[in-house]
Amino acid sequence: MQIGALHLKSNLFLSPLAGYTNLPFRLTLREIGGLDLATTDLVNARSLLERNPKALKLIETCPADRPLAVQLFGSVPEEMRDAAAYLASIGVASVDINMGCPVRKVCRVGGGSAMMTELDKTARLVRGMVQAVKIPVTAKMRLGWDDQNLTAPDLARVLEDAGAAAIFVHGRTREQGFGGSVNLAGIRAVVRAVKHIPVIGNGDVTTPQAAQMMFAETGCAGVSMGRGAFYNPWIFLHTAHYLRGDGLLPEPEFEERLRVMRRHLALMVEVFGEEHGCRMFRKIGPWYAKRFGPASEFNKRIVKLSSIAQFEETLEHFCTWRRQFLDEAGRLKPNYRPPPLEASFMREPAVADRQEIPVPKGPVEVW
Numbered sequence: 001m002q003i004g005a006l007h008l009k010s011n012l013f014l015s016p017l018a019g020y021t022n023l024p025f026r027l028t029l030r031e032i033g034g035l036d037l038a039t040t041d042l043v044n045a046r047s048l049l050e051r052n053p054k055a056l057k058l059i060e061t062c063p064a065d066r067p068l069a070v071q072l073f074g075s076v077p078e079e080m081r082d083a084a085a086y087l088a089s090i091g092v093a094s095v096d097i098n099m100g101c102p103v104r105k106v107c108r109v110g111g112g113s114a115m116m117t118e119l120d121k122t123a124r125l126v127r128g129m130v131q132a133v134k135i136p137v138t139a140k141m142r143l144g145w146d147d148q149n150l151t152a153p154d155l156a157r158v159l160e161d162a163g164a165a166a167i168f169v170h171g172r173t174r175e176q177g178f179g180g181s182v183n184l185a186g187i188r189a190v191v192r193a194v195k196h197i198p199v200i201g202n203g204d205v206t207t208p209q210a211a212q213m214m215f216a217e218t219g220c221a222g223v224s225m226g227r228g229a230f231y232n233p234w235i236f237l238h239t240a241h242y243l244r245g246d247g248l249l250p251e252p253e254f255e256e257r258l259r260v261m262r263r264h265l266a267l268m269v270e271v272f273g274e275e276h277g278c279r280m281f282r283k284i285g286p287w288y289a290k291r292f293g294p295a296s297e298f299n300k301r302i303v304k305l306s307s308i309a310q311f312e313e314t315l316e317h318f319c320t321w322r323r324q325f326l327d328e329a330g331r332l333k334p335n336y337r338p339p340p341l342e343a344s345f346m347r348e349p350a351v352a353d354r355q356e357i358p359v360p361k362g363p364v365e366v367w
């Protein structure tokens, strides 16, 4: 697919996950395959212009990490423009603008989803960036502030006129946070609102079938995945395979999960050093463990990780402990297998609703 002048080999994208979508994670995913344009975490435009070491670390990349998008946030047009120009000058493939982050720190300065409420101002900011660079400028947004203010279609239209090359839309409102179901009709409304530019759908895609459903129900040109890639770094490869009509590949075996997790940690250590890389991995390991079956012994130790040697000891201990849950063939016994992943929008509506309603205190059986 095409985003502005950028020709991409895949219509599957990595969504920015602050604290996670760093160089080691992107390389881990790229080595598995199925992904082309990947993005950094969100980066403060002003910090980038000040060459703040933390901001520069966020955009750290290497030749194997191409094509790369950097996500910027900020509300000062000149800063956003100059940051985009700087990124273009160092070979970044595209610049994405964060318009959907519900975090107070981001909204307070007029960035993130606050942008969605001020269309004219936002259009001017985007136009300034587009005029300053030859690379595509894209925007990532939510459906709107809340259910009464589904502004994404209007915003997408305005951004297209301002020269944005693509829209990424997370099918939830700011008010929803990360709860409730992804609204595919809301994404479809954004697809219909723009004339030419691609709209990339996002939210809760954790399986190839969910990606296919998002394409089919919304008419989007691409699908972007965040948390799904953390549970399952094979998701891009498997989804591309499935969308080509080549069937569903089996979930990776435990040994393959260990191999990829080990590689991820090795890259973390390469990029951040052993001590800091291991410390950061304390919150990454448990994501892998979500698909291990029983993993309390792993999780208990990984949160104290401080060296590669300790990681290997943890794995050795965990693999021994885990044997009690295996059958003679070395596979998890059926009652210990993690349940299949399921996107919120693929659940039966009645089940999804039931899950949203808190169970009241009291004699439930007579109510």
Ligand SMILES: Cc1cc2nc3c(=O)[nH]c(=O)nc-3n(C[C@H](O)[C@H](O)[C@H](O)COP(=O)(O)O)c2cc1C
Binding pocket: 015, 016, 017, 018, 019, 041, 042, 071, 098, 099, 100, 101, 140, 170, 202, 203, 204, 205, 224, 225, 226, 227, 228
């Ligand atoms: C830990 C975490 C960090 C995130 N950081 C960012 C971010 O930096 N920029 C952004 O636009 N969205 C961010 N998001 C939102 C995701 O990009 C994505 O829109 C959302 O998680 C829904 O997609 P998913 O279900 O595929 O994860 C973040 C989400 C999570 C869970």
